[in-house]
Amino acid sequence: MTDQLVIGTGAGFAGDRIDPAATLAEHAELDYLVFECLAERTIANAQRRKMDDPSAGYTPLLSRRMEAVLPSCVENNTRIITNMGAANPEAAREQVIDIATELGISDLSVASVAGSAVRDRFEHFEEQTFSGDPTTQYQEDCVSANAYLGVQGILDALNDNADVIITGRVADPSLFLAPMCYEHGWDLTNSTDADQIGQGVACAHLLECAGQVTGGYFADPGYKDVPKLEALGFPIAEVTVDGDVTITKLPDSGGKVTLQTCKEQMLYEVHDPSAYLTPDAIADFSNVSFEQVGTDRVQVSGATAKPKPETLKVNIGYEDGVLGEGQISYAGPNAEQRARLAGDTVRKRLTARDFLIDDLRVDLMGVNSLHEGRGRDQSSPYEVRLRVAGKCETTANATEIGREVQTLYTNGPAGGGGVTIRTKPVLGIVSTLIDRTHVQPNVCIEGVK
Numbered sequence: 001m002t003d004q005l006v007i008g009t010g011a012g013f014a015g016d017r018i019d020p021a022a023t024l025a026e027h028a029e030l031d032y033l034v035f036e037c038l039a040e041r042t043i044a045n046a047q048r049r050k051m052d053d054p055s056a057g058y059t060p061l062l063s064r065r066m067e068a069v070l071p072s073c074v075e076n077n078t079r080i081i082t083n084m085g086a087a088n089p090e091a092a093r094e095q096v097i098d099i100a101t102e103l104g105i106s107d108l109s110v111a112s113v114a115g116s117a118v119r120d121r122f123e124h125f126e127e128q129t130f131s132g133d134p135t136t137q138y139q140e141d142c143v144s145a146n147a148y149l150g151v152q153g154i155l156d157a158l159n160d161n162a163d164v165i166i167t168g169r170v171a172d173p174s175l176f177l178a179p180m181c182y183e184h185g186w187d188l189t190n191s192t193d194a195d196q197i198g199q200g201v202a203c204a205h206l207l208e209c210a211g212q213v214t215g216g217y218f219a220d221p222g223y224k225d226v227p228k229l230e231a232l233g234f235p236i237a238e239v240t241v242d243g244d245v246t247i248t249k250l251p252d253s254g255g256k257v258t259l260q261t262c263k264e265q266m267l268y269e270v271h272d273p274s275a276y277l278t279p280d281a282i283a284d285f286s287n288v289s290f291e292q293v294g295t296d297r298v299q300v301s302g303a304t305a306k307p308k309p310e311t312l313k314v315n316i317g318y319e320d321g322v323l324g325e326g327q328i329s330y331a332g333p334n335a336e337q338r339a340r341l342a343g344d345t346v347r348k349r350l351t352a353r354d355f356l357i358d359d360l361r362v363d364l365m366g367v368n369s370l371h372e373g374r375g376r377d378q379s380s381p382y383e384v385r386l387r388v389a390g391k392c393e394t395t396a397n398a399t400e401i402g403r404e405v406q407t408l409y410t411n412g413p414a415g416g417g418g419v420t421i422r423t424k425p426v427l428g429i430v431s432t433l434i435d436r437t438h439v440q441p442n443v444c445i446e447g448v449k
Contacts, residue, residue, distance in 0.1 A: 002031075002183045005239045007176060007203075010035040010069065010082070012210030012234075014042055014059050018068050020211070020234040020253070025072035028236055028250055032179045033073060035065060035082035036172050036208045043169055044317025044427045046087035047144040057088030058095065058166075066099045066164075074105055074163075081154060081175050085166040087144065089114050092166045093446060100448045108448040111162035113153035115441040116169035118314060119145040124438045125314060129430040135316070138430055144317040147434055150279030150308070151188070153441025154178035160445050169315070171279050173204035176237075184241045188280055188308065196243035198305035201276065201283040203237050203245040206265050206300065210234045213247060213265040215255035228254025245300040246293065257296040266290075279312055279436070281305035311433040320428035321358065321391040324398030326405025329418040331383040338413040339364050339386045345413075346388050346404045355397045360390035385418075391426055398423045 008030045010021035014037040025033055037059050050057030062084045073080055085092040093112035100108050118124075119142055125135045146169035155178055157165045167175070180186060180200045186193045206213050213235050215226035226232075233253020238246040247257055266288060270276055276283040287302040326346075330339045343362040350357060365385040388405050392398040402421025409416060 003241055005032070005180060005183045006030050007032045007034060007179060007207065007237045007239065009207045009210045009234045009236075010065070010080075011037050012208065012212060013037060013039060014061065014084075016210055018061070018065055020232065021065065022068040022072070023250065023253065024234055024236070025069040025076070025078060029076065030078045030236070031183070032079050032081060033069060034175050034207070035080070035084055036175055036210070037061075038083045038086060038169060040315055040429045041317065041427050043087050043146050043315070044144045044429065047317065050087045055088075055091050058086050058092035059084035062092055062095060063099060066096050067103070070100060070103060070105060074108065079158075079162075079179070080164045081167075081179065082165070083167045083170050083175060085112060085114070085168045087117070087168065089166050089168045090444065093444065096164055096166065097446060097448050106448055108164065109160075109162045109445055110164045110448065111157035111160065111166070111443055111445040113149070113157060113165060113167040113170065113441050113443050115153065115439065116146040116149050116167075117144070118147050118434060118439060121145075121434065121438055124434050126311075126433045129316070129432045131430060133430065135432050138316050138318045138428075141318040141320070142316055143319060143427065145314055147312045147314045147439045148279050149312070149439065149441055150174045151178035151181055153443050155182055156441065156443045157445065158182045160443070162445055172208040173201050173278050174280055176204035176207050177201060177280055180239055184239070194306070195304050197281050198283050198303035199243035199245050199300065200239065201278055201281060201305060202266070202285060202288055202300055202303035203239055203247075205268075205270075205276070206247055206262060207235050207237055209265065209268065211255065212268065213261055214249050214253075214257055215261050218261045218264055224260065226255055230254065246297055247300060248297045251296070257298050259290050259292055259298060262290050262298045262300070277309055277313075279308060281308050310436060312436050312439055314432050314434050316430050316432065318428050318430070320426040321393055322395045322398040322423055323389060323391055323426050324401030324423050325387065325389040326402035326419065326421045327385055327387045328405055328408055328416045329383065329385045330413075330415055332415060334380075335382060335384050335415075336364065336367060336380050338415060339384045341413045342408050342416060343386050343388065346408070349404050350388075350390070350401065353400065355392065355400075357390040357392055357397075357401070361388070363387045395423050
C-alpha cells in the first residue's frame, strides 16, 4: 500500500498525439501511465481488420506509442495500462514483447486482458437495445459485440506483477481506477471504501480524455483562452490512500488546469451525475466540488459510490450499408447560388436512379451543413463547398453519388473545382445489457527474456 499514487494520461482516443505521453513518461515521475484509446466504433473497426488478418485488430498506433514511452517507463519504474488491445489484446501483447526485444529491454512482464468479446452470447443479451429495438435484429449483421469489463482483469495482472497491461474493451474509468484499488487497497465490495471509490471514479473520469481537462477541448479564443495550445500537456493525478485527488500537469507544458476546465470535463458524457454507472461502482458526482490549490493544480472532493450494477453494457457493431460521398467547391461572386444549383441538380439526378439511397444529404459546408443555417450571418459567402452524401446497400450504388458530383465539372454550374469522392462501409452501433455472470476476464502474462 502506498500513501500517494501518481497517474498520467497518455492518450484520450486512438489517434491522439504521442509526444505529450513521451514527455510524461520521461519527466513526470509517474507510477502509472494510462492510454485510453477506444471509442464506441473502434473495436468494430478493429474486428474488421482482424477478420482480414488474425494478427491484426489492435490499435494501429500501439507500436509507435510503445516505442516512444517504453524506455522511459522502464527506467522510471512506471507501469503502463491501456485498452489499445481493442479486438485482439493477445496479438497486441506479442507486439509489445517484440518491440521491447528490439529496444533491448529485458525482464519486462506484459499482460493481455481479454474476455470482453460476447458476440457468441446473444441469447444472454437483454431483449431490447437502449433505443428500444429488438436486440436480435442486429445479430445477422453483427461484426462485434463487446461488454465493458471493469477492474478485475487488470487487478489480476497487477497482482501477477505485470509491467505493461493491454486490454480490450474495458470501461474508460476502470483503466485508472484499477491501479488506485491495487496500490491503496480499496475494496469495491466494502461499503467503508465508498467515498474513496467514488473519488477514484471521479478522478478517472477527469483523466480519461487526456488533453480535454488540461484545456484542449475547452479552448475557445477570445472567450476561454488557453496558452500554448500547440504544446498541450496531458493531465496528471495525485491520489492519496484516503481518496484525496489533485489534477495537475507538467509545469512547462501548454494548456491549463483550472476550476473551469475540470468542471467542463466532469460534466462530459454524464447523463445523471448522481448515478454514473460503471462496471465497478455507481458513482455519485452530485456533491463534487473543486478547489484551485495552486497554479495548474485543482483538488477534487465530494464524490462517493454505491455497489456495482448487476449488468454490464454491451456495444454491438453491425454492418449498416455503404456511405457514398462527393464534394466540390465554388468561389467568387454568386458562389452560394451556384453551389445550391449544383446540389439541386445532383439531388434530382440521384432521385431518378433505380436504387435506394438512405438519408441523402445535400449540404453547403459553412452555410447549412451543421445547424441548417441557424444563427448565420446573411451575407453571401465568397466561397462554399458542396457535400452530397448518402447510404446505399452496395458499394457500386454508393459510388454513383460521388460520380454525379464529379460530372458537375463540365455539366455545370460554372466554376466548380476540387472534387473529392469516396465510399466506405458504415458501421452502426447499438447498446444493450448482459448479466455480468456471463462475462469473465481472461488474463495471460508473458515475459521478455
